[in-house]
Amino acid sequence: MASITIAGLNKRYGIHPVLKGLDLSIENGEFISFLGPSGCGKSTLLFCIAGLEEINEGSIRFDGREISDLGPRERNIALVFQDYALYPHMSVRDNIAFPLRQQKVDAATIEKQVAWAADVLGLEALLDRPPAALSGGQRQRVAVGRAIVRNPSVLLMDEPLSNLDASLRVHMRTEIRRLQKELGITVIFVTHDQEEAMVLSDRIAVMNNGVLQQFAAPMEVYSRPANRFVAGFIGSPQMNFLPGDLCGGPADHVIGVRPHDLKPDTGNSGAFSLRGELMLIEPAGPFQFLDVNVAGHVVRATCMDTSGLSPGAPITVSAGFDALRVFAADSGLRIPHSFKETESRIHAI
Structure with missing residues (x-):
């Protein structure tokens, strides 16, 4: 687990600013949502934290340690994508074990960690199936299992529920929140769905046009919006x-x-x-x-x-x-x- 401090972060593509002077302080073990309309910069900010995008100015610190110059593998983060990104030729077991094998972890530890992740996510009976034999919700759980199996400091999730139907989304968000509470891990969750953000988050960072509009607890954002944009975006x-x-x-x-x-x-x-x-x-x-x-x-x-x-x-x-x-x-x-x-x-x- 890690606390995250973002100070004066700017990101540009050419001359076009995408993130504009962002300041955020995320506590150890918090569940934070980046919420906003399409194109507001929330996924770009997530990728900057992950190390998949370089920043132009500012700093990103994990537990007070500057990590802006570190590559993704050196940051001890895990990222769950919107499209699951499972290997179709591998079983569930091998998909979950893949990051550990890449790190050349010994076989006994891999077996132990895979068994632990499968138990936490209810995947024990599915370990020998290929992804094609799974439902959308089961595939999403496998993607989460692959992310948590190596005990990352920060779990980053980029709209992980958007491909699921409405009832399954409700079930999966409950599972993700339960998992986060059980593991005590710092989670950053990107979504454009305000209901997901309200239900899951300890705090919500509402963004628009690359600018942080408000960063507060869900009911604070709902009841005391900082501005008209937040008031109009939150609530249905x-x-x-x-x-x-x-x-x-x-x-x-x-x-x-x-x-x-x-x-x-x-x-x-x-x-x-x-x-x-x-x-x-x-x-x-x-x-x-x-x-x-x-x-x-x-x-x-x-x-x-x-x-x-x-x-x-x-x-x-x-x-x-x-x-x-x-x-x-x-x-x-x-x-x-x-x-x-x-x-x-x-x-x-």
Whole structure:
């Protein structure tokens, strides 16, 4: 296990900057997710940590030791790729043992480590099968087994669940988190799936355009987003954003409220309310989404019981003032505010 410190990291391809002055400090044994849209630089950062990409400026330290000039084999890391990268002509046993054989580890130690990895991942009955005879989830477990078999200091995972179906993804993320807790290993997990990041991580590094937007615990990122990008990227459906002056507030502010906090009005005079026209009702299992046209802006709310509601009818939706988030219209940064102050400046429209 290792702590990781990244300071002032810059990465360019030619004249095009990809990572811009990143600073991160990852504790020993933490499970960290790099989260962001495609092209934000999260995989590039992972490959810089792995030594597969050279950095232009800055430093990367493992337990205080500078490793930027070391090759991948010298960093004691393991990398799990999106496409498994198993050797099709080898059995599961030989795939897991391969990194140890490359290091010329003795046969007895290899046998012991392979047995240990197979036991941890539930692969004992599959050791003599070829990868072609395995399901997607089983192949992913073999890839993880090959990664952990030599006890790396850091386990790096580049969107390892993206090729799996929805139910198997849920199962595998539970297995990965259990494994990380059991081994106490430092894990960096790259994903564009916010649900995966929220469920798995001790902390999430949200990235956009090569810039770190926020690095905090999952509920901190969800409840107190650093800026409008983070607020819009985290949470499904996306947070509603409305111009401040539309809500009776300052024109240089943007008001954000999540759909799960907006519900058909129940007459609570102490709530933030929006009046508009119901455009669409979307069933979503235990609740339903309501799309409401508010002065030309589509606002999404949620409702448990839509009886009595119909598209085209007027509707008022409301949320508590403590559910509002206020952002600067120019910079997008969240503006800390007291809810009493918000309540006094924003009124129902």
